[in-house]
Amino acid sequence: MEERGSPDGDPARSLEQGPEGPETPIQVVLRVRPMSTTELRRGEQSALHCSGTRTLQVSPPGGGPDMAFRFGAVLDGASTQEDVFRVCGVKRLGELALRGFSCTIFTFGQTGSGKTYTLTGPPPQGEGVPVPASLAGIMQRTFIWLLDRVQHLGVPVTLRASYLEIYNEQVRDLLSLGTPRPLPVRWNKARGFYVEQLRVVEFGSLEALMELLQMGLSRRRSSSHTLNKASSRSHALLTLYVSRPAPQQVPPVDSGEAPVGGKLCFVDLAGSEKVAATGSQGQLMLEANSINRSLLALGHCISLLLDPQRKQSHIPFRDSKLTKLLADSLGGRGVTLMVACVSPSAQCLPETLSTLRYASRAQRVTTRPQGPKSPGVKPPPQVEAEMLQLQEENRHLRFQLDQMQTKAPGIHGAREAWAQRNLYGMLQEFMLENERLRKEMRQLRSSRDLARAEEHALAQQVHELERHLHSACSLPQKGSAHMCPCSTGPAASCHALPPLCSCYHICPLCRISLAHWSCPRRECYLPQTLEPEALGHMSLSARPPPWVPPPHPGSSKLPQERCHSDWTQTPVLAEMLTGEEVVPSAPPLPTGSSNMPPMLRGVSGISNLTQRLEALTHQMSSSLNLGQKQPQPIEDMQSPGQGLSPH
Ligand SMILES: Nc1ncnc2c1ncn2[C@@H]1O[C@H](COP(=O)(O)OP(=O)(O)OP(=O)(O)O)[C@@H](O)[C@H]1O
Numbered sequence: 198m199e200e201r202g203s204p205d206g207d208p209a210r211s212l213e214q215g216p217e218g219p220e221t222p223i224q225v226v227l228r229v230r231p232m233s234t235t236e237l238r239r240g241e242q243s244a245l246h247c248s249g250t251r252t253l254q255v256s257p258p259g260g261g262p263d264m265a266f267r268f269g270a271v272l273d274g275a276s277t278q279e280d281v282f283r284v285c286g287v288k289r290l291g292e293l294a295l296r297g298f299s300c301t302i303f304t305f306g307q308t309g310s311g312k313t314y315t316l317t318g319p320p321p322q323g324e325g326v327p328v329p330a331s332l333a334g335i336m337q338r339t340f341i342w343l344l345d346r347v348q349h350l351g352v353p354v355t356l357r358a359s360y361l362e363i364y365n366e367q368v369r370d371l372l373s374l375g376t377p378r379p380l381p382v383r384w385n386k387a388r389g390f391y392v393e394q395l396r397v398v399e400f401g402s403l404e405a406l407m408e409l410l411q412m413g414l415s416r417r418r419s420s421s422h423t424l425n426k427a428s429s430r431s432h433a434l435l436t437l438y439v440s441r442p443a444p445q446q447v448p449p450v451d452s453g454e455a456p457v458g459g460k461l462c463f464v465d466l467a468g469s470e471k472v473a474a475t476g477s478q479g480q481l482m483l484e485a486n487s488i489n490r491s492l493l494a495l496g497h498c499i500s501l502l503l504d505p506q507r508k509q510s511h512i513p514f515r516d517s518k519l520t521k522l523l524a525d526s527l528g529g530r531g532v533t534l535m536v537a538c539v540s541p542s543a544q545c546l547p548e549t550l551s552t553l554r555y556a557s558r559a560q561r562v563t564t565r566p567q568g569p570k571s572p573g574v575k576p577p578p579q580v581e582a583e584m585l586q587l588q589e590e591n592r593h594l595r596f597q598l599d600q601m602q603t604k605a606p607g608i609h610g611a612r613e614a615w616a617q618r619n620l621y622g623m624l625q626e627f628m629l630e631n632e633r634l635r636k637e638m639r640q641l642r643s644s645r646d647l648a649r650a651e652e653h654a655l656a657q658q659v660h661e662l663e664r665h666l667h668s669a670c671s672l673p674q675k676g677s678a679h680m681c682p683c684s685t686g687p688a689a690s691c692h693a694l695p696p697l698c699s700c701y702h703i704c705p706l707c708r709i710s711l712a713h714w715s716c717p718r719r720e721c722y723l724p725q726t727l728e729p730e731a732l733g734h735m736s737l738s739a740r741p742p743p744w745v746p747p748p749h750p751g752s753s754k755l756p757q758e759r760c761h762s763d764w765t766q767t768p769v770l771a772e773m774l775t776g777e778e779v780v781p782s783a784p785p786l787p788t789g790s791s792n793m794p795p796m797l798r799g800v801s802g803i804s805n806l807t808q809r810l811e812a813l814t815h816q817m818s819s820s821l822n823l824g825q826k827q828p829q830p831i832e833d834m835q836s837p838g839q840g841l842s843p844h
Contacts, residue, residue, distance in 0.1 A: 223533045224269045225560035226285050227253055227553070229541050230311035231274030236542045244543040247273040255550065258543040266553045268560060274541060278331065281315060282338040285534055291343050293532055294439045294459035295354070298566055301462045301526035302335065305555065306538035307548040308468030309425035315536055316465045317414060320427050335536075336410065336435065336463050343437065343461075344403045355458075357399045357438040358406060360413035361392060363518045364431035365487045371413035371433070372396045382521050389529065390514070390521040397438065410435065420484070423476045429467050430484040432491065432519050436462040464523065466492065469548065491519040495527075496555055502528050502562045530567035535559050 229245050246254040253271045255264040270284045290300040304312035313320075318334040321327070333341075347354045360371040361380070369377040373396055381393045400406045418430040440458030467488040470477065477485045494517040501512050514524040526533045537556035539549040 220563040221532060221566050223527070223535055223559050223562045223564065224286070225535045225537060225556045226270040226272065226281070227266070227268045227537045227539065227556060228272045228276065228281060228311065228315055229253070229274055229539050230314070232541055233309075236540070236544070239544075241542040241544045243541040244546045245539065245541045245549065247271050253553065255546070255553070257546060264550075266557060268537070268556065278315075278318065278333060278335075278338070281536070282335050285335065285536060287335055287339050287534075288342055290532060290534060291339060291346065291461060293566075294437070294461040295346070295350070297459040299460050299462075299525060299531040301464060301523070301531050301533045302536065303462075303464035303466060303523070303526070303533070304536045304538055305466050305559075306468060306552045307424075307540060307545060308422070308428055308470040310468060310538035310540050310545075310552070312468060312536075312538045313427075313429055313465055315538055316463055317410070337407070339437075339461065339463075340403055340406050340410070343439075344406070347439075352441060355399060355438075355440045356401070356406070357397045357440075358409050358435065359392075359395050359397045359438075360409060360433070360435045361395060362413075362417050362431035362433045363491070363522070364418050365484060366491065366518055368392050368395075368518055369431075370394075370396050371416045372398055372409060377416065382518055384521075389525050392522070406437075418484075420481055422470075422481060424470070424474065425468075428470075429465065430481075430488070432467050432488075433465045434462060434522060436460055462526065464526075466495075466519075469551070471548065491517040494520045495523065496558075498524075498527060499555070499559050499562055503558055527562060527564070529564060531564055532566050533564060 229247065232241070232243065242258060244256055244258060246256060248254045248265065249271075251267055251269065251271055253266045253268070255266065257264075272281055272284060276284075285302070287302065290302065294300050302316075304315055306312050314334065316334045316336050318328050318332045318337065343356070347356065358372070362369050362371055367379040368382060370380055370392075371377065380395055382390055383393045384390050398409055400409060413433065413435060417433050419427050420430050422428050438458060438460050467484075469489055469492050470485050472482055472485050494513070497516070498512050498514055498520050512524075512528055514520045514528075520527075525531050535556060537552055537559075539545070539552050
């Protein structure tokens with residue numbers, strides 16, 4: 198006999214223990230309903246036989262090989278609703294929900310197999326006729342247990358409920374205040390898939406919850422067909438949210454935030470059906486097709502979830518609304534229980550085998566149950582210690598921040614005022630300094646212009662005096678007894694007046710120091726390089742200044758650069774004043790006059806001119822006076838030091 202099913206041992210152990218590790222398999226309980234009166238009336242045979250508490254034995258009609266399916270628990274038609282509730286370990290799931298886990302219980306099977314009966318019990322036999330408590334389904338029993346459990350917890354617990362159906366691939370709110378309308382299914386990282394704008398109703402009593410359940414059941418779409426007088430035409434999801442809220446906590450409804458705390462979801466799937474068997478037509482057939490498609494998508498996801506490699510990749514949960522809303526229960530962080538329901542009739546065996554295979558695959562699917570994030574659930578000690586440390590650090594930082602903010606306005610204000618004052622003061626200083634510099638520059642320019650004008654005037658006077666002096670010194674007629682030897686010099690001797698010859702020769706007639714060009718000993722310098730004849734052919738501007746020392750042997754280049762002292766000498770000035778400029782640049786400032794006040798700089802040139810002017814005036818007057826006297830003998834000229842000796 199072939200046996201398929203759960204590799205786990207005792208179903209009670211596995212179902213009671215809840216999450217056991219990172220990978221937790223979906224628990225599957227198989228329920229075989231009793232033969233219905235219709236099936237018995239038709240004389241149908243049972244093809245199923247329960248062997249023990251976990252094995253279902255299938256005996257195909259016509260003598261085929263027996264098959265055995267092993268599940269977490271197998272319940273035959275004699276099992277009561279209380280047995281199902283107990284064996285399924287729903288209390289354990291309720292405890293997990295109270296601890297913050299997300300738990301799902303869903304029923305699966307062929308139409309008319311007893312799914313709704315298992316979850317909610319039989320429908321009322323008539324209006325106002327209550328369903329016996331013994332027939333109450335898993336949901337009512339869970340409600341009773343949960344309300345009682347919460348009452349005895351001793352801590353405040355908030356209970357809320359939502360109830361929706363997926364009908365023809367549309368989500369409808371079974372608890373909506375108005376007419377149910379299609380709601381969108383959204384996804385975000387925190388919540389995964391969720392229904393937007395779904396009404397979540399808080400309740401505080403069993404009666405209130407039962408009313409919500411009845412409200413939803415009465416709104417849920419159902420129809421009658423051959424196999425079921427009250428066949429559900431939609432998948433229905435009732436979710437209980439269990440939380441222990443903080444005082445200021447506002448229960449999230451559909452804001453996109455993940456609900457804090459655990460939940461317990463009951464999913465009553467619509468039954469798969471063969472349209473030929475049910476005789477569905479029109480709307481019923483459309484509903485059947487929609488139901489079958491969504492169940493096919495669910496089966497596909499389950500098959501893919503069995504493959505560990507495929508599980509890490511893409512699972513097509515988006516293929517239907519049903520798979521979207523069950524994604525977390527099947528492949529995510531939830532704890533899931535599946536109750537597979539089958540009919541014992543041999544006439545339903547193909548659909549029963551399909552359900553059994555389906556359930557067999559499902560129980561090999563694992564989830565990774567994740568602990569709660571609810572503030573009401575105690576975290577592990579290590580995490581709790583870390584949280585306390587972070588809270589303390591946070592408090593300390595807040596305290597420091599408060600202190601800084603208390604002090605900051607004064608400090609900040611003072612710094613700002615200081616900065617403003619200083620910047621403004623610096624700006625003012627810069628402006629004043631700029632104004633002072635501008636004024637000084639204007640004075641300097643004025644002084645410079647004044648000095649230039651004065652220099653020009655003096656130069657003119659010097660030039661005039663030199664011209665007069667030259668006239669006075671020159672011999673008017675050839676052969677005159679008073680002929681001055683100066684006249685024997687080059688014709689342009691007047692241009693070489695300054696400086697006077699360094700050999701101190703004195704004109705024997707006028708008794709004035711001879712200019713270099715007039716001096717009989719002028720060969721001291723110039724004859725060595727340039728003969729007077731050569732000089733005579735040169736323009737005045739091209740002639741080397743007479744005071745310039747002979748150039749370096751072998752070099753024909755005449756020096757052009759002059760030092761400052763050269764510029765302060767009258768020869769240079771004289772050269773300038775005659776209009777024969779030899780150096781195209783302005784004279785450098787005196788090196789030793791850096792400490793001199795700006796207004797006095799450049800005055801030295803004027804001072805020299807003034808001295809020169811006085812010397813020339815004196816020289817001219819002397820020349821004029823001497824011109825009236827008898828010239829001395831020529832021998833006196835041999836004693837140059839007699840008259841002009843500096844000593
Ligand atoms: N364990 C059971 N004991 C007695 N009657 C049952 C049991 N299970 C189911 N029934 C009856 O069988 C019929 C079909 O049951 P139910 O409506 O729960 O099936 P279903 O799987 O929900 O069908 P559908 O998918 O069409 O909604 C109902 O009349 C129900 O009372």
